[in-house]
Amino acid sequence: MVTEVRPPRRDEMAAYYRTLPFANGLPHWEPADAAWHGGPEPWPAQRPPASAEQLEKLAAADTADDSFHPIAVFVDGRCVGGSAAISFEVTVPGGRSAKMAGVTATGVIATHRRRGHLRRMMQAMFAAALERGEPLAMLSASEGSIYGRFGFSPATYRTRWELTRHEAALLPAEPDSGSLELIDAVQARKAWPRVHAGVRARRVGELSPPPRHWEGLSDEAVGTDGPLRFLVHRDRHGDVDGIANFRLPWSATRDRAGTLVVQALEATNPVAYRALWGLLIDFDLTRTVVAPGRPRDEPLRWMLTNPRAMRITRETDNLWARLLDVPRALAQRSYHTPGELTFSITDDRICPANNGTWRVTADDSAVTCVATDEPADLTITLPALSSLYLGGMSADHLAYAGHITQHTDGATGRLTRMFRTDPEPHNSFGF
Numbered sequence: 289m290v291t292e293v294r295p296p297r298r299d300e301m302a303a304y305y306r307t308l309p310f311a312n313g314l315p316h317w318e319p320a321d322a323a324w325h326g327g328p329e330p331w332p333a334q335r336p337p338a339s340a341e342q343l344e345k346l347a348a349a350d351t352a353d354d355s356f357h358p359i360a361v362f363v364d365g366r367c368v369g370g371s372a373a374i375s376f377e378v379t380v381p382g383g384r385s386a387k388m389a390g391v392t393a394t395g396v397i398a399t400h401r402r403r404g405h406l407r408r409m410m411q412a413m414f415a416a417a418l419e420r421g422e423p424l425a426m427l428s429a430s431e432g433s434i435y436g437r438f439g440f441s442p443a444t445y446r447t448r449w450e451l452t453r454h455e456a457a458l459l460p461a462e463p464d465s466g467s468l469e470l471i472d473a474v475q476a477r478k479a480w481p482r483v484h485a486g487v488r489a490r491r492v493g494e495l496s497p498p499p500r501h502w503e504g505l506s507d508e509a510v511g512t513d514g515p516l517r518f519l520v521h522r523d524r525h526g527d528v529d530g531i532a533n534f535r536l537p538w539s540a541t542r543d544r545a546g547t548l549v550v551q552a553l554e555a556t557n558p559v560a561y562r563a564l565w566g567l568l569i570d571f572d573l574t575r576t577v578v579a580p581g582r583p584r585d586e587p588l589r590w591m592l593t594n595p596r597a598m599r600i601t602r603e604t605d606n607l608w609a610r611l612l613d614v615p616r617a618l619a620q621r622s623y624h625t626p627g628e629l630t631f632s633i634t635d636d637r638i639c640p641a642n643n644g645t646w647r648v649t650a651d652d653s654a655v656t657c658v659a660t661d662e663p664a665d666l667t668i669t670l671p672a673l674s675s676l677y678l679g680g681m682s683a684d685h686l687a688y689a690g691h692i693t694q695h696t697d698g699a700t701g702r703l704t705r706m707f708r709t710d711p712e713p714h715n716s717f718g719f
């Protein structure tokens with residue numbers, strides 16, 4: 289038996305896609321419409337297996353895309369598993385962009401599972417990412433028990449919240465000198481990249497949009513979800529500084545009728561943000577507003593006369609991070625308070641160059657992370673350091689759970705103060 293792990297050739301792309309759940313018509317693990325978006329269907333319709341034409345179209349698009357790096361496992365020449373890394377940039381604390389390998393579309397066919405094929409693909413993807421100069425990898429996990437063993441750990445969270453229209457009103461604020469406008473999908477495809485670029489520059493965890501990311505925006509209705517509608521805010525000069533995508537799904541049942549689903553909302557300043565929400569939470573003929581995929585620390589809460597009107601109805605991990613090159617990744621971000629910290633990593637079996645003792649030094653002008661022979665202030669597991677990287681997780685809690693062992697008094701507190709970011713990291717779309 290000959291096992292090969294390598295990128296699929298162009299003529300092998302259809303076989304590669306067929307190892308992935310989506311191409312086989314297998315159910316998505318997340319009942320997106322029901323659980324996240326509040327749509328009227330209890331479960332999204334089963335998708336049929338992708339047709340040969342669809343796979344061919346996908347192969348043409350993916351092979352033309354330089355940021356898409358597929359990997360596959362072949363056993364005796366037959367493709368039995370696949371995955372891919374997408375080259376992204378992610379905003380890290382301090383506002384710089386770090387190169388990142390986004391691992392996605394992973395599957396091993398049922399007859400070949402638990403033989404180490406995913407492990408082989410991960411190793412190959414990590415090595416290729418390091419060669420491309422990407423010091424970290426990220427993914428969203430289908431099952432929470434799979435990816436910790438590869439060094440991944442939650443780094444951002446997302447929530448779904450609901451609000452009852454008659455319970456919610458905005459606190460008074462200065463009059464808005466800008467304006468709101470409903471636009472169509474063609475205009476939205478132009479407006480989104482500008483607003484997103486402004487938001488991404490300032491939001492830790494936000495990703496660079498992949499090629500063709502905004503092309504999917506359309507005015508057409510999808511099933512009972514109703515068409516996507518687009519609302520923009522313009523500042524007093526007429527420039528778009530905020531945008532929202534929302535739906536008013538049709539429903540046969542009275543308790544679900546009148547729901548407005550905000551699928552995305554971004555603004556580059558609080559005035560635009562407030563104005564967009566102001567209209568959406570008080571939209572005629574609606575009763576409930578549902579917002580999926582939002583940050584845990586949504587500022588809207590603090591703009592309401594009754595903060596309790598906004599109820600979190602779901603929360604889950606979003607991006608899982610994995611540092612591939614610890615010193616390089618840590619030197620790319622900045623730190624909340626200046627300081628110096630020495631820490632050891634001993635548990636990285638896949639990227640053993642990360643094992644050792646490192647000293648990170650941050651002052652107002654520069655950050656360094658170098659190997660050192662000095663005694664370590666603390667020992668931290670690679671997944672825990674990966675969780676802390678974007679600054680949204682609690683070092684105290686990770687220490688409490690045994691992922692950090694302190695050797696010098698006060699070292700965990702220093703880690704907390706240096707690594708923390710405010711607001712929490714968030715990514716507005718996945719991959």
Ligand SMILES: CC(=O)SCCNC(=O)CCNC(=O)[C@H](O)C(C)(C)COP(=O)(O)OP(=O)(O)OC[C@H]1O[C@@H](n2cnc3c(N)ncnc32)[C@H](O)[C@@H]1OP(=O)(O)O
Nearest residue numbers: 391392393394395396401402403404405406407427430433
């Ligand atoms: C980032 C994304 O793309 S999320 C989408 C992931 N894909 C899916 O969930 C589709 C359905 N699942 C599958 O196709 C496969 O089960 C995969 C891809 C998740 C795993 O592939 P496999 O080839 O079986 O994994 P592999 O044999 O390399 O397993 C490596 C380790 O992970 C463990 N593992 C793999 N899958 C799972 C799982 N679903 N739950 C718990 N542990 C798992 C194995 O037990 C093994 O553990 P060990 O290192 O302690 O021995």
